[in-house]
Amino acid sequence: MPSSSLRRALTGTGEPPLRPLPDDVSALLEELSAPPRLAAHLRAVHDVACSLADWLEKQHPDVAFDREATLFGAAVHDIGKTIHREELSGPGSAHEQAGYELLVSRGIDADRARFARTHAAWNADVGVEDLLVSVADKVWKAKRVTDLEQLLVDRLTVVSGQPSWEVFLALDDMLDRIAATADGRLAFQASHPVDG
Template identity: 60%
Template sequence: MTTLERAVRGGAVPWPELPPEAVGLLVAVGAPARLGAHLRAVFAVARDLTGWLEAAHPAVVFDREAVLFGAATHDIGKVLHPEELSVPGSRHEPAGERLLLERGVPAGLARFAGTHGSWHDPRAGVDDHLVSVADKVWKGHRVEDLEQLLVRRIADVSGIAVWEAFMSLDDRLQGLAVGADDRLAFQNGFPV
C-alpha cells in the first residue's frame, strides 16, 4: 500500500475511506499523501454534516452525493500548486476545477474545486456551502458569514426562526470541531 493509499483508505482512524472515483483521480494526478489525508478528513466531516442535515432539517434540499464528491476532491488543484499545501493561497481553486473537467468530471461536480473558497460565487448554493463549511470546521475553524448562508437556508425552508436554525447548526459544528486536533494530527502525519 502506498503512502497515498494509506492516507485515503488505511490507518487506524474511525473515518470513512474516500470514494473509489476520488481515489482514482488522486492517484492519476499524482497527489501527495498529505493532500489525500486532508481530503479524507474533510470528506469525513462532510459525511457527518450532510447526514445530520438530512435528519435534522429534511426540508433542506441538497445533493448529498455531490457534496461528498466535492469534499473528496475540492483541493485537487493543489497538485498543480503544491506550495498551497503549506501556505494559504487560492490559485488551486480554478486550477482544480480545470483539472477535474479535463479528467472528464461533469461541470456540476468539478465546480466544488472552484467554489469551496468562494462561497459568494454566483454558482454557489447549499451544496457548495456544505463543502465550504466542512473544509473549515474539519480543523475547528468557524466562518460566520459562511455559516449564516446555511442558517438562513435552513430557517427559510424549514419554517423556523433564524435563531433556531443557528442553534441547531452551531451545536452540530461545535460537535464536529471537537475532533479537529485528531484530524490535523492525521493529516500532518503524511508528507507533502
C-alpha cells in the first residue's frame, strides 16, 4: 500500500495542473515505495515533456519521433533515485546507471530504459526523444541550457528543412512559455517530502 504522501504526489493537482504519469509508471513507483518528492518531480518533468511533444507534433509534423517512448522516458528518467535517495537533495549521477538497471530488471526493454542514463548524457549520440526528455528535465524549473537546446534545433532543422533561426525562435518561444510557469511546478515538488 503506497503511503498517503506518495499517493498525493501521484494524484494531486498543481498550479499549473500537472498531467498524471502513465499508469504503469505510477504502479512501479508505488511498488518501489518511491519518495513522494521524486514522484512529484517525475510528474513535473513528464508534464513538460507532454507539452514539448504536443509542440513538436504541431510545429514539425515531418519529424518522426516516438511520443510514447518520450513520455515514458520523462516519467522514469530519475527512477534510480529510489535507490540513491541521497541524490534527491544533493548532487550525484549514480542514479543514472542504477535506474537503467532497475528498469531492465523489471522487464522494461533496454531501449525504453535508456532514458534513465541519457537524460544527463545528452551530448552523446542520442535521438530526438532523448533530447526532448533532457530539455524537459531542465526547463521544468526554468533552467535553459544553450548547448542542449542547440542540439535539438540542429536536429529539427535537418529534418524539417526550415532555416535554423526559424526553428530556434519557435523553440525559444515555447521554452519561454514553459519556463514562465516554473514556480508552480517547483512549489508542487517542494510541497512533497523527500521521505514519506
